[in-house]
Structures are given as C-alpha cells and as structure tokens.
C-alpha cells in the first residue's frame with residue numbers, strides 16, 4: 198500500500214450472456230473479420246520490393262572520376278570518422294603509368310567495409326574530402342557466412358561501365374554540410390593529435 202494505487206476487486210457473479218461465451222466469441226470474430234478485409238501492410242519480400250528513397254543509406258560505393266580513375270586517396274578520414282570502426286584500408290603509391298587507374302599519387306590498395314559492423318550512419322560519406330565514398334539506395338545482400346559481409350574493392354568500387362548516380366546526394370546543402378563535418382573532424386583529430 199505504499200502508493201495507494203491498489204484496487205479492491207470484487208468477484209461478481211457472471212451474467213447469463215457471459216456464461217454462454219457466445220457474445221464474446223462473436224465480438225472477437227467481428228474484429229478478426231474487420232482485419233481480413235483491410236489492406237495488408239506487409240509485402241511478400243523478396244518477390245515484392247518497396248520503393249526506396251534515392252537518399253536512402255544503403256550499400257556504399259567507391260566512386261571513379263569522369264576519366265574512370267579511382268577517386269579515393271586512402272587518406273583514412275572515413276575510417277577515423279566511422280563510429281563502428283567498420284572501415285580498414287591499406288595505402289599504396291601510384292606507379293608511373295597508373296594515372297588512368299588512380300586519380301592521385303596515393304590510393305587504397307585494400308579498402309574493406311565490414312557490413313556487419315556498419316550502422317549506415319553516413320559519416321564516412323560526410324568525412325570524405327574527395328567525394329570518393331557514398332552510400333547508395335542498394336540493400337546489402339544476405340549471406341551465409343560472416344566473412345562474406347566484409348566487402349572489398351571488388352564490391353565497393355563502381356564498375357567502369359555501370360556507373361552509379363549519386364547526384365541526389367550532392368546537393369548544395371549536402372556539400373555545405375559535408376564541409377562543416379570535415380572541419381569538425383579535422384579539429385577533433387588535431388585535438389587528439391592522431
């Protein structure tokens with residue numbers, strides 16, 4: 198009785214209709230039938246798929262520039278910004294003759310994202326100063342083994358003959374926002390002296 202919220206319940210006799218149970222069953226069935234004719238909110242995935250917004254944050258893409266060279270310079274800012282520590286990479290120096298493959302002198306020889314760790318927050322995209330990584334409206338495939346969720350460059354870099362349009366993610370507002378995020382990340386890094 199600490200809160201004074203307890204209720205005294207009385208065990209009253211059941212009426213005839215309550216003892217028959219039929220009205221209660223009929224009322225229950227009427228609710229069931231009401232739902233049968235309602236529009237079903239679920240869909241038969243994967244045969245049916247919902248339309249996804251173009252700015253949905255799904256599987257990443259590593260972009261190439263207009264000449265087909267990889268934009269990523271392995272600066273590591275995306276990995277530092279990633280709260281889930283899902284990104285790992287190895288940097289390499291571009292050799293003579295590889296100018297068509299890699300945009301700048303440094304590139305990512307290995308670039309991996311662990312899709313099981315990723316929370317699709319989009320911070321890697323915001324941190325990238327080279328417009329090299331974007332999240333897309335593609336959904337990450339289901340797999341049988343955990344290792345298959347570690348996506349390497351073979352799955353991340355866009356195919357030269359099947360470019361992925363990310364223009365909707367590059368509005369003026371987004372670019373401005375990215376600049377601010379990048380400045381914040383750089384300030385934090387300087388503070389932490391990484």
Ligand code: SF4
Nearest residue numbers: 279315316318319321
């Ligand atoms: S979307 Fe977020 S969690 Fe996923 S890799 Fe990018 S920064 Fe990390």
Ligand code: SF4
Nearest residue numbers: 269270272273275325
């Ligand atoms: S921030 Fe951009 S350029 Fe730097 S490593 Fe990540 S994807 Fe590459």
